[in-house]
Amino acid sequence: MSAVVQARNLSKRYGASTALDDVNFSIESGRIVGLIGPNGAGKTTALKAILGLTDFQGELSVLGLDPRRQRHELMQQVCFIADVAVLPRWLRVSEAIDFVAGVHPRFSREKCEAFLARTKLKPRMRVREMSKGMIVQLHLALVMAIDARLLVLDEPTLGLDILYRKEFYQSLLNDYFDEQKTIIITTHQVEEIEHILTDLMFIRDGKIVLDASMDAVADRFTEVMVNPDKAAAARALQPLGERQIFGKSIFLFDGTEKPRLAELGETRQPSIADLFVATMKGTYA
């Protein structure tokens, strides 16, 4: 299986600061990858490089194309929602559909209209008359009706309430995703996408600090709830993180054998959010 995205020694500098520092990664087809990192870690820069929106050093191939030189070909098969992208305020729903249908060979008008039928959006409505949630609904309906091989979502549900968010991820999984497609998502609401991801990537200070499938993450990381008397023993095993709850300590271990941890206390699968906090410790210090 060939990689949809292949980055080798990818770097990007803005003046003195380094947004991406010699990054290597590869994303296979049919995956849903969560790219998670604190603000300013280089998430958006990485996505911009993949989408050919910014120049960079190193090698990057997306669907076998160079996003810098072959952006036009690439955009036939790639679609994205940027975190800050807004639809132009003058645009009407019907105009948006007509336009995308006119310029995009892989757009399905039927699919888009089916998505919109579930919303309160009317064809004559202008973006400036819509609520924030409605604008996102329109944007998502347009993008999800495009049969793209790679879909990049940078904070797609920013500013939406939880009802919209749940519904969006559900229809992304049910109505959009299949083995031919690949999705890259960044978000701060990690817990909401955790169950739909197949792969996880943590990025910190322009470096990839974790790149693993969700299965591998489940194998590698274990959380143990330890009583105070065994806390010292747990610390000796060099946990990734430690936090206190109800007088007990919760330790997060990376790669430590599970039977050994079971002796210390009750073990469980850590949430991505806990894993993230432990991994990113001291980022803002």
Place this chain on the structure above:
Amino acid sequence: MNTFTWLLKREYWEHRGGFQWAPLIAAGVILAVFTIGALTGVNAAQSNLHDAVINNVKLGDIAAAMTPEQRAQVGGALDVALFFSAAPIAITLAIVTFFYLLGSLYDDRRDRSMLFWKSLPISDLQTVLSKVVTATVVAPLFALAASLVMMLGLLLVLSLVVMFYGANPVTVIWGPASPLKVLGKLTLLLPLNALWALPSIGWLMLCSAWARSKPFLWATLLPVSVATCISIFDAVTKLRLPDSWFWQHIVFRALFSIFPGGWLDFEGLERRMDDKGPEVLLNALDLQTLFAPLGSVNLWLGVAAGIGMISAAIWLRRWRDDN
């Protein structure tokens, strides 16, 4: 429809107010002013005279007694009047286009909707060129349509006035006047207007693609202040700087070439008209006059500069990374 047609349509959707309504409103204002003028005239005439009489001769009789030559003169005068009555529409068009171009590559960067357009398979070359074509072809065609409406309206009001004086509008107005010929002449100006406007189009789009904020100030203050500096240096030092050349060929071309007909050789036209009346103006605006500027180096240097700046704008559109 192909992608380019859709891009033109998008520009129309976004700028319907400027391209479609502004010229029509200008046409409406001209018509209203003219009608009010005509009504006042008719009113004044009515209070003075019982019948429409000039030097004791009825206008209807004058009209009936016109020789074909005189009729041609009336027609020529009407056509010239029609031609120049379109000037306010042309000026409206120029102002609308000026601000359209300044915002063309800036507005969607400012409101960040550019990322939506960039998520579709449209090349930056197509995007920028669709805006150039909108400014040089689509917008002027709307202005021409508004001009035609206005001309027909003017002739209609004039017909009513003439009828009020007891003359037959068909022989006095519609026979001699040729609004379609006037419109044809105006249409002929399009390609030259476009070529002439390229340095302005290029400069305004370049500023639009480049400015992080306030493209209007960059576009205007930059050339004006450079020119002012040259003028001041020219005045206070012994260096013979070509400041008036700079004003005329750089500042004015960059900012005001967008005004239709700026390339016209007015002195030449005047010379050709001197021996005859203004009614020969339209005939003087023949292909010879229209194509004369095509032979001037000035025009082609401007075209080259315009293409250069548009290319720079395309490059900036592709690589400007400030979202």
